[in-house]
Structure formats: structure tokens, C-alpha cells
Amino acid sequence: MSTLVEIRNLSKVYTRGKQKIEVLHHIDLDIAKGDFLALMGPSGSGKTTLLNLIGGLDTPSQGSLSVGGQRIDSLGEGALAKWRSEHVGFVFQFYNLLPMLTAQKNVELPLLLTKLSAAQRKQNAAIALKLVDLADRATHKPTELSGGQQQRVAIARAIVSDPDLLVCDEPTGDLDRQSAQQVLELLQMLNRDHGKTIIMVTHDPKAAEFASHTLHLDKGTLVEQATQV
Amino acid sequence: MKYLHLVWAALFRRKTRTFFTIASVLAAFLLFGLLDSVRTAFAQASESVAGANRILTMSRISFTMSLPQSLLARIQAVPGVKEVAYANWFGGVYQDPKNFFANEAVSENFFSVYSDFVVPPEQLAAFRNTRTGAIVGEALAQKYGWKIGDKIPLQATIFPQKDGSNAWTFDLVGIYRVADPKEKNNEQAMFFNWKYFDEARQFGNGAIGWYIEKVDDPANADRIANAIDAISANSDHETKTQSENAFTRSFVSQFADIGLIVAGIMSAVFFTLILLTGNTMAQAVRERIPELAILKTLGFSNPGVLALVLAESVLLVLLGGLAGIALAAVVVPAMSVHASGLLPDNVRPNTWALGIGLMLAIGLVVGVLPALRGMHLKIVDALAGR
Ligand SMILES: Nc1ncnc2c1ncn2[C@@H]1O[C@H](COP(=O)(O)OP(=O)(O)O)[C@@H](O)[C@H]1O
Ligand SMILES: [Mg+2]
Numbered sequence: 001m002s003t004l005v006e007i008r009n010l011s012k013v014y015t016r017g018k019q020k021i022e023v024l025h026h027i028d029l030d031i032a033k034g035d036f037l038a039l040m041g042p043s044g045s046g047k048t049t050l051l052n053l054i055g056g057l058d059t060p061s062q063g064s065l066s067v068g069g070q071r072i073d074s075l076g077e078g079a080l081a082k083w084r085s086e087h088v089g090f091v092f093q094f095y096n097l098l099p100m101l102t103a104q105k106n107v108e109l110p111l112l113l114t115k116l117s118a119a120q121r122k123q124n125a126a127i128a129l130k131l132v133d134l135a136d137r138a139t140h141k142p143t144e145l146s147g148g149q150q151q152r153v154a155i156a157r158a159i160v161s162d163p164d165l166l167v168c169d170e171p172t173g174d175l176d177r178q179s180a181q182q183v184l185e186l187l188q189m190l191n192r193d194h195g196k197t198i199i200m201v202t203h204d205p206k207a208a209e210f211a212s213h214t215l216h217l218d219k220g221t222l223v224e225q226a227t228q229v
Numbered sequence: 230m231k232y233l234h235l236v237w238a239a240l241f242r243r244k245t246r247t248f249f250t251i252a253s254v255l256a257a258f259l260l261f262g263l264l265d266s267v268r269t270a271f272a273q274a275s276e277s278v279a280g281a282n283r284i285l286t287m288s289r290i291s292f293t294m295s296l297p298q299s300l301l302a303r304i305q306a307v308p309g310v311k312e313v314a315y316a317n318w319f320g321g322v323y324q325d326p327k328n329f330f331a332n333e334a335v336s337e338n339f340f341s342v343y344s345d346f347v348v349p350p351e352q353l354a355a356f357r358n359t360r361t362g363a364i365v366g367e368a369l370a371q372k373y374g375w376k377i378g379d380k381i382p383l384q385a386t387i388f389p390q391k392d393g394s395n396a397w398t399f400d401l402v403g404i405y406r407v408a409d410p411k412e413k414n415n416e417q418a419m420f421f422n423w424k425y426f427d428e429a430r431q432f433g434n435g436a437i438g439w440y441i442e443k444v445d446d447p448a449n450a451d452r453i454a455n456a457i458d459a460i461s462a463n464s465d466h467e468t469k470t471q472s473e474n475a476f477t478r479s480f481v482s483q484f485a486d487i488g489l490i491v492a493g494i495m496s497a498v499f500f501t502l503i504l505l506t507g508n509t510m511a512q513a514v515r516e517r518i519p520e521l522a523i524l525k526t527l528g529f530s531n532p533g534v535l536a537l538v539l540a541e542s543v544l545l546v547l548l549g550g551l552a553g554i555a556l557a558a559v560v561v562p563a564m565s566v567h568a569s570g571l572l573p574d575n576v577r578p579n580t581w582a583l584g585i586g587l588m589l590a591i592g593l594v595v596g597v598l599p600a601l602r603g604m605h606l607k608i609v610d611a612l613a614g615r
Contacts, residue, residue: 048609048613049609052608052609057526057608057609057612058608058609077531078530078531081525081528081529081530081531082528082530083528084526084527084528085527085528086528090526090527092612096519096520096523096526096612098235098238098520098523099242099520100238100239100241100242101234101235101238105234105238109524109527110527110528112231112232112235113527113528113529118231157527
């Protein structure tokens with residue numbers, strides 16, 4: 001299997017005033033294309049920081065990071081934004097949908113940045129909503145949906161532009177068991193049937209079971225290396 | 230354009246707040262539409278008199294400066310002038326200074342030049358034959374319950390009688406009517422014999438306030454006006470001949486610099502508006518930082534986010550502003566018929582253009598700081614609520 005994400009000697013230092021906090025220490029990690037990886041670890045261990053770096057939301061202080069063969073650690077802000085729009089889908093704990101827009105319009109958002117026509121945007125968003133089994137909720141606003149439904153809309157938004165990589169930061173952290181189960185099955189299906197590479201941060205060992213394997217992060221260091229690459 | 234629904238949704242995220250902000254913008258631009266229309270009317274005081282069949286000649290220096298009687302014959306001799314009347318402002322007060330109405334001493338042929346002020350022939354004859362005779366507009370007569378035969382006392386404010394007394398008494402001999410309902414406000418004046426006024430006044434005898442010329446062809450009005458003003462060129466009583474509406478504006482300009490007043494009021498209004506809408510926009514963006522962070526996460530560029538917020542604030546001001554000027558465009562024509570030329574017949578294109586320019590400028594000014602804030606937000610911090 002080929003490698004999608006290649007991380008070498010990656011460090012992240014936050015500067016707060018005069019104080020420097022190194023949050024990630026010299027991380028080496030390869031993530032295979034088609035993997036479904038669960039990232040666990042205590043609160044404050046740097047999971048979100050690592051996920052944000054892989055998703056191109058932030059840039060490392062040191063080391064190299066390539067995704068799909070492209071170095072993203074040295075991209076400027078504008079280039080990184082364009083790269084994100086083409087290659088990564090994001091799912092967050094609190095769904096982060098725009099409250100004023102319908103489910104359909106929320107899912108269409110990433111497509112506004114493409115050259116697709118209005119009709120094509122509409123069609124693609126409808127397909128994505130169908131995939132998450134919410135075609136009948138297309139015209140609903142986020143406040144008219146349950147947490148689980150909102151998270152599935154967020155997943156539809158994450159996959160609508162067909163990225164290779166999904167990064168999910170505690171996607172079930174705010175959901176009841178049943179909704180969490182639905183969301184996890186959905187992610188599993190996207191991984192299995194659609195070949196999406198998924199990196200999921202979670203606190204919940206039950207959630208991690210849906211992944212193909214699990215990595216643990218502690219105080220900014222990986223305590224177990226991936227067994228298979 | 231495909232982003233418009235995003236801007237729109239953001240704008241109406243807080244409906245009540247947006248509604249009140251738009252209402253204030255509307256009020257400010259309604260006021261702007263009205264005041265700038267007044268200013269426009271005054272700025273055009275030197276407009277052409279072409280098309281007028283009646284023009285007025287007054288002192289170029291000031292409405293309060295009088296003109297020599299000797300001009301009468303020379304104006305009458307100007308080709309194209311059919312008839313010349315003249316008048317003096319009396320400024321008398323009826324019972325109480327609150328009861329303001331125009332009262333003027335006029336030449337015998339005044340109602341012939343003002344043929345739209347209709348007086349029954351026998352009343353007109355009585356006016357000529359009664360030294361102290363006066364004619365008032367029907368609306369004014371109704372207001373004070375005056376009937377023909379009444380004695381009307383006026384207290385002089387400028388011109389005492391020869392014996393020093395300010396008490397003048399006139400005999401009401403006629404009532405004029407204006408046929409055109411749009412001109413009914415012209416029925417609010419009182420006219421009396423210039424000859425009586427001139428003989429009885431203590432000073433200024435022989436001096437004329439202004440001349441009124443009836444021209445043979447409105448198309449020649451410009452040429453005639455120039456010829457009349459040429460008579461007194463380089464004299465100590467240079468004249469300005471203009472249309473009636475321009476005359477009214479010159480009259481009001483004696484008391485106030487309209488342009489300065491309008492600019493002063495509007496500066497205060499727009500300053501307040503900028504603080505108010507600026508506050509709305511700052512609040513709106515502060516609340517939406519996580520949403521803007523999501524847009525950036527999805528790949529919206531920094532300039533893109535900047536443009537979205539600026540578009541939002543410009544749209545906010547445009548919605549209120551265009552509605553405000555549109556409302557002014559309804560009000561101005563309705564008021565204009567009663568405004569004796571102090572308002573144009575409608576909101577002029579230059580007022581629209583200036584207004585839209587101001588809306589864009591205000592929109593950008595109030596949007597720029599929130600937009601920069603949105604643009605510079607760090608995604609990872611905003612998502613973590615830092
Ligand atoms: N922008 C930042 N500035 C300063 N410190 C930060 C910043 N982001 C994260 N941190 C710190 O880095 C550590 C790891 O944070 P995070 O990656 O969010 O942990 P986790 O997701 O594992 O709970 C924490 O101690 C956090 O306070
Ligand atoms: Mg975290």
C-alpha cells in the first residue's frame with residue numbers, strides 16, 4: 001500500500017509571550033492510503049495540534065510533512081487554503097455548520113470555490129446528502145436537526161468535493177451512543193467503500209474500535225508506532 | 230454573485246438588530262435625500278430663466294437693497310418686455326408676529342402681470358380707486374375671517390408713517406383666487422397700493438423693491454433677462470434678473486447659507502450613522518468568528534473573507550440607504566408643489582449619485598476593521614475558541 005501522509009521529525013512549538021511550549025516532539029509517522037486511523041491520548045497531549053498540522057490548518061515549527069507526495073509544511077497561507085479545499089475534508093466535535101444555511105447550502109459551501117455551475121453544485125451536494133442518508137433533510141437548518149444529523153451533514157460537507165483525506169477531531173464527542181454509532185458506521189463505510197483515508201481523534205475506546213488501528217499520543221510523543229504501513 | 234446568499238444569510242443572522250440598523254440608515258438617507266434636494270435647488274439659483282413667462286429683477290447685491298424708479302421706463306423699453314410691474318416688501322405684522330404672511334406694496338398693474346391671481350373686475354376697480362385699498366388671497370382671508378369692507382391693521386416693522394406711527398390700516402376691497410390647486414399656497418399674501426405706501430412712508434420714497442416683467446415669449450426670457458441686467462451694469466445698483474423660483478431661493482439665502490447648513494447636519498448624521506453601523510458590524514463579526522474560521526478551513530482565502538465581510542457592510546448600508554432615498558423621492562415631489570421652488574420637482578440624479586457614493590464609502594469604512602479582523606483570524610485558535 002502506498003503512503004498518503006509522511007511525517008518526519010515534526011515538532012510544533014507555541015509561543016505565548018516569552019514562554020515557548022513545545023507541544024509535539026519530533027514525530028515520525030507514515031499513514032497509508034486507505035487507512036482508518038484512530039488517534040487517542042489524554043487531554044492536552046497534542047492530538048488536535050497534530051491533526052491540524054496534517055489537515056494544513058497550521059504549519060509545523062520543524063520537520064517535514066507531505067500529503068499525497070506534496071510537501072505542505074512550507075506552503076504559504078494562500079496556497080495552503082487552496083490545497084485544503086482540494087485535498088482534505090474536516091469534521092469537528094461541534095459540527096461547525098453555518099446556522100443560517102440549510103443542510104443543502106452547508107454542503108454546497110466547499111463547492112463555491114470550484115468552477116462547478118450552480119446546477120452541478122446542487123447535484124453534488126444532493127448526492128453527498130444522500131450518501132449520509134439525509135436527502136429528506138436538505139432544506140432543514142442546523143437548529144432543526146439533531147446532533148447526530150448535524151454531524152452527518154458535516155460529513156457530507158467534508159466529502160462533497162471528493163478529497164482523499166478526512167480529518168475528524170472527536171466527531172462523536174458530543175453525541176449519544178446511538179448517534180455516535182451511526183456516525184462511526186458512516187465513516188467506516190466511507191473508508192471501506194469509497195477509499196477515503198481517515199484520521200480520527202477520539203477519547204472513546206469504543207469509537208476507536210471502528211478504526212483499522214489506533215495510535216496513542218502522550219505529552220507530544222507517539223507511544224506506539226503504526227504496526228503496518 | 231454566487232456568494233450573495235452567504236452575505237445575505239450573515240446579514241440577517243440577527244434579524245432585529247439588522248432591522249433596526251437598516252431603519253437608522255434609512256432615516257439618515259431619507260434626511261439626506263430631502264436636504265440634498267434643497268441644497269441642489271439652491272445651488273441652481275443661477276439657473277437659466279428660459280421658459281419663464283414672468284421674470285423678476287432685484288438688486289444684485291441684496292434683496293434688501295432697493296432700485297431706482299427711473300429703471301421702470303428703461304426696462305419697459307427692452308424688446309420682448311410686454312409689461313412691467315413693481316413691488317416693495319412691507320413686512321407688516323397682523324396682531325402677532327406669529328401670524329406671518331407676505332404683505333407687499335404693488336404697482337397698479339400688478340394683477341395684470343400676475344394674471345393667474347384672479348380678481349373680479351369690480352374689485353380690481355375698487356382697488357385702483359381706493360387709496361388704502363388692499364387685496365388678499367382667499368386662503369388668507371379664510372384664515373383670519375376677513376370680508377370685503379373690513380379694515381385690516383398692520384404693524385409696520387420697517388416702514389413707519391411720516392408721523393412716526395407704525396400703525397397702518399388698509400381697507401379690504403378685493404380677494405384673489407389661484408385656479409391651479411397646486412398653487413394654492415400662493416393665496417397666502419396681501420397686496421396694497423404702492424402709491425399710498427410711497428406717499429405715506431417716512432423714508433426711502435421713490436425706491437422700488439423689485440420689478441416684475443412679463444415677457445412676450447418664454448423662449449426669449451434668457452435674452453431679455455440679460456438685456457435688463459445690462460442696463461444697470463457698472464452702476465451703483467446692478468441688478469439680477471431671474472425666474473420666480475430662483476427669486477424665492479435668493480430671498481431665503483438672505484437668511485442662511487443652505488449648503489453649509491445641509492453639510493453640517495449631514496456630517497453629524499453620518500458621523501452618528503458610522504458609529505452605529507460600525508458597532509453593528511463589529512458585533513456581527515465578533516459573533517461569527519467561528520463561522521468565518523470554518524469558511525477559511527474549507528479553503529476560503531484571506532481576500533475572500535475580507536470581501537465577504539465588506540460586502541456585508543456595504544449591503545447593509547445600501548439596503549437602508551436606497552430605501553431612504555427612494556422614500557425621499559416619494560416625499561420630494563409631494564412637498565415640491567408647496568415649496569415655492571425651494572425643492573426640485575424630484576430627487577435629482579446628482580443626489581442619487583452622491584447618496585450611493587456615500588453609501589459605498591460608509592459601508593467600506595464601517596466594514597474595514599471587522600473585515601480585517603475576520604481575515605486575520607487564526608483558524609486553529611478560532612476553532613478552539615481562543
Ligand atoms: N495556539 C496555541 N497557543 C498556545 N498553546 C496551545 C495552542 N494550541 C494548543 N496549545 C497547547 O498545546 C497543548 C496540546 O493541545 P491540543 O493539541 O489541543 O491537545 P488535545 O487535542 O490532545 O487535547 C495543550 O497544552 C494546549 O494548551
Ligand atoms: Mg483536542
